Amino acid sequence: MNFILARRARALTSSAIREILKVTERPEVISFAGGLPSPQSFPVDEIARASVRVFGRQAATALQYGPTEGYAPLREWVAARHGVDAAQVMITTGSQQALDLLGKVLIDAGSPVLVETPTYLGALQAFALYEPVFCAVDCDADGPLPQALSAGLAAGARFIYVQPNFQNPTGRRMPLARRQELVARAAALGLPVVEDDPYGELAYDGEHLPSLRSLAPNGVVYLGSFSKVLAPGLRLGYLIAPPALFGKLVQAKQASDLHTPSVAQLLAWETVRDGLLDTHLDSVRALYAGQCAAMLGALERHMPAGVSWNRPQGGMFIWLTLPAGLDAGALLDAAVARNVAYVPGAAFYAGEGPVNTLRLAFVTVPQALIEEGVARLGALFAAALAGD
Ligand SMILES: Cc1ncc(COP(=O)(O)O)c(CN[C@@H](CCCC(=O)O)C(=O)O)c1O
Numbered sequence: 001m002n003f004i005l006a007r008r009a010r011a012l013t014s015s016a017i018r019e020i021l022k023v024t025e026r027p028e029v030i031s032f033a034g035g036l037p038s039p040q041s042f043p044v045d046e047i048a049r050a051s052v053r054v055f056g057r058q059a060a061t062a063l064q065y066g067p068t069e070g071y072a073p074l075r076e077w078v079a080a081r082h083g084v085d086a087a088q089v090m091i092t093t094g095s096q097q098a099l100d101l102l103g104k105v106l107i108d109a110g111s112p113v114l115v116e117t118p119t120y121l122g123a124l125q126a127f128a129l130y131e132p133v134f135c136a137v138d139c140d141a142d143g144p145l146p147q148a149l150s151a152g153l154a155a156g157a158r159f160i161y162v163q164p165n166f167q168n169p170t171g172r173r174m175p176l177a178r179r180q181e182l183v184a185r186a187a188a189l190g191l192p193v194v195e196d197d198p199y200g201e202l203a204y205d206g207e208h209l210p211s212l213r214s215l216a217p218n219g220v221v222y223l224g225s226f227s228k229v230l231a232p233g234l235r236l237g238y239l240i241a242p243p244a245l246f247g248k249l250v251q252a253k254q255a256s257d258l259h260t261p262s263v264a265q266l267l268a269w270e271t272v273r274d275g276l277l278d279t280h281l282d283s284v285r286a287l288y289a290g291q292c293a294a295m296l297g298a299l300e301r302h303m304p305a306g307v308s309w310n311r312p313q314g315g316m317f318i319w320l321t322l323p324a325g326l327d328a329g330a331l332l333d334a335a336v337a338r339n340v341a342y343v344p345g346a347a348f349y350a351g352e353g354p355v356n357t358l359r360l361a362f363v364t365v366p367q368a369l370i371e372e373g374v375a376r377l378g379a380l381f382a383a384a385l386a387g388d
Pocket residue numbers: 015017018021033034035036093094095096097120122163168196198224225226227232235236237
């Protein structure tokens with residue numbers, strides 16, 4: 001049978017993260033590739049007890065079709081957490097689906113879409129299906145440069161996609177002043193903002209900075225996720241959108257999957273309704289702070305001269321820059337042959353990006369193995385620098 005692919009399907013590419021995860025399934029591989037939360041962070045007992053309550057008291061609701069916008073008590077819980085009206089909250093099948101719905105509703109072929117440099121490759125993949133023209137916005141250690149948002153760059157742009165907290169892949173965090181400047185500049189240009197915030201609850205010191213949405217409620221669509229605060233296997237995210245856009249996103253979701261699985265929504269609601277996250281997240285933050293410290297110490301001990309990296313105050317990622325001339329993509333096969341893995345940085349750029357960068361996820365590998373994994377990487381980079 002000869003299938004004729006749609007033009008947009010021909011634009012599809014694989015997720016570098018998903019492809020690398022396939023080859024790193026061997027138990028001897030120490031993988032710093034996937035941004036997979038630590039299994040130690042899953043509140044298994046609480047979720048198990050919640051499931052007894054769900055199937056004991058609400059089986060019919062859990063196993064039945066539900067409203068596209070989501071399970072009302074869970075929407076109310078999200079709304080209360082963000083200080084918004086539940087009518088603006090939609091539960092999605094992971095925040096990855098929220099990215100897809102925004103692409104469906106806001107992007108035409110050729111639409112300019114502004115993105116950070118670098119940015120989350122899963123967002124590039126989700127948006128690419130709708131054939132935008134990506135416009136990379138100049139950034140510094142604090143995030144996108146507001147002054148880079150020229151009227152010309154913003155002309156006709158459908159939105160700018162940003163992550164203010166512990167950005168994937170760089171781990172950087174946007175200070176308050178930068179947040180205020182960015183939303184003010186975007187508002188002045190009439191440029192909608194998509195704020196993707198799966199790591200906002202993972203500041204090691206527990207500090208919260210105001211979301212971009214709270215600074216500009218009518219100009220920002222906020223994306224949140226239960227993946228990093230409960231468990232990614234539940235496939236639960238949410239979006240908070242201004243009324244002018246919300247209805248269209250609901251229609252797009254109706255067409256996509258009717259609604260997010262009822263079982264997962266009721267499980268999550270029963271798990272968080274009595275305030276679990278207020279204590280659970282303290283232990284997750286402490287675990288991840290320890291993982292980060294172990295990784296930073298190992299990098300200091302094993303990386304050859306000329307390799308540099310950031311020191312995140314939260315989240316799950318460290319961004320490494322190799323000496324010019326080294327290509328992290330070309331070195332990946334040799335790394336996997338040494339039973340260690342990472343995600344080459346070029347995949348996180350909308351256009352051509354520096355090939356001497358790579359992302360290390362430090363929360364999944366047990367601390368005892370971080371030293372060995374980083375030592376393997378250090379030996380590989382040293383050999384590459386020596387021309388071996
Ligand atoms: C900025 C950002 N936005 C959305 C997502 C998707 O999270 P959901 O689990 O769909 O809520 C993510 C998750 N990214 C992880 C998970 C990918 C895991 C995988 O593809 O197996 C990563 O970058 O490794 C993200 O970092």
